[in-house]
Amino acid sequence: MTTPLSWLYVPGDRPERFAKAASSGADVVIIDLEDAVDTSRKDQARDNAVAHLAETRGAPAVHVRVNDLATRRGQDDLAALADAPGLAAVRLPKIESPSDLDVLDEVFGDRPTRAFALLESARGLVNAQAIAAHPRTAGIALGEQDLLAELSIDEPALDQLRLQIVVTAAAAGLGPVPMSVFANVRDEAGLLDSCRRGRSLGLFGRTAIHPSQIPLICKAFQPTEAEIARARDVVDAAARAEQDGVGALALPDGRFVDAPIVAKARRVLALAEEISRHPR
Incomplete structure (x- = not known):
């Protein structure tokens, strides 16, 4: 699809799951080098991602979520992906300023590698408009769990932030904002209700942490x-x-x-x- 409905995370240290993720029906597969990977396995996860990207082409698109670019590990992740042929885009966690994305020009040069900026802090939200306007930004999304922790707010209060980011993306001419993951893979009714709530706020599509969530996400966001x-x-x-x-x-x-x-x-x-x- 031109506009993805479903985005599936797969841990970078579990390469045996990459093929299953690709056949899950998700529009985008995100190889995760950050939160889903233990520190002791992050270097191996990076190598797994690079090896997979050397072999894969076409659908579904493959993105990689790197580690925080403020760290050496995140910088090494990005450098390792510089020439990866199967890379459709990078997902950048903890973006707080448009200057955080300038490193992409240094790493990728003239290669038009797209970046999805994850806004996970109050500072990132305050600078969301400038981040969205950066030439490398293809999309923005919220890191909701980090925001809940930093701002000491409850789940219902996220709706205001979700609507804010939908407006910011639209004003910058970016694509629709997908929802963050729904952590309870067994709560199908809760996932559907949450997706429909997000849809009413202008969010479109959702990231998933398990293939079983993909059909439910697609059902919730498709027109009836x-x-x-x-x-x-x-x-x-x-x-x-x-x-x-x-x-x-x-x-x-x-x-x-x-x-x-x-x-x-x-x-x-x-x-x-x-x-x-x-x-x-």
């Missing part, structure tokens, strides 16, 4: 049949109104239709069409 039908009604009515020279109109069920509503309906239909071409 009812949504598709309503969108088609709006678009058809708009087409008729254009032929008749009418700028705005009301549907038989009382819904008022104008240009913004038509634009939203067209996005729903475009997403449904895109998903139909890439079934999971």
Whole structure:
């Protein structure tokens, strides 16, 4: 898909899981060198990622989450990926300033390697607009667990931060913001409810920590049949109104239709069409 719905983390020190992750149905596989890997195994995880990227091509896209670029290990991670042929993008944790991304120019040079900046601190949130505007930034997302800890807030308070980051990404012309991981892999109902809540805030898609979460994430973010039908009604009515020279109109069920509503309906239909071409 052009706009990913599902992003699956796989620990870099478990190379035997890489193929399973690639066949999971996820749009993006993220080889994790950071939180999912014990310190004693991080160098091996890096070597595993580089070896895998030398062999893999095409779908699904493969990203690598490196360690904190403020550390020597994070810098070494990035340097090791400089010539990795299968690398679609890097995910950068703990980004707090646009200057944190300048190192990408030093490492990748003219290679147009994309970066997804993870905002995991109050300072990162304050500088989110400038981070989003950096030429190397392809997307931004929240590191929610780190934010919960630093800010001493509860889960419901994250909604304000989620909406803030959705607006920031849109203003910078970036793609939709995916949700952070849902840690309880057995709570399917909780995952679905959380995804639907995120969708209502403008978030789109989600990172997962287990392949079993992928179908649920896709289900939650795909347009329903009812949504598709309503969108088609709006678009058809708009087409008729254009032929008749009418700028705005009301549907038989009382819904008022104008240009913004038509634009939203067209996005729903475009997403449904895109998903139909890439079934999971």
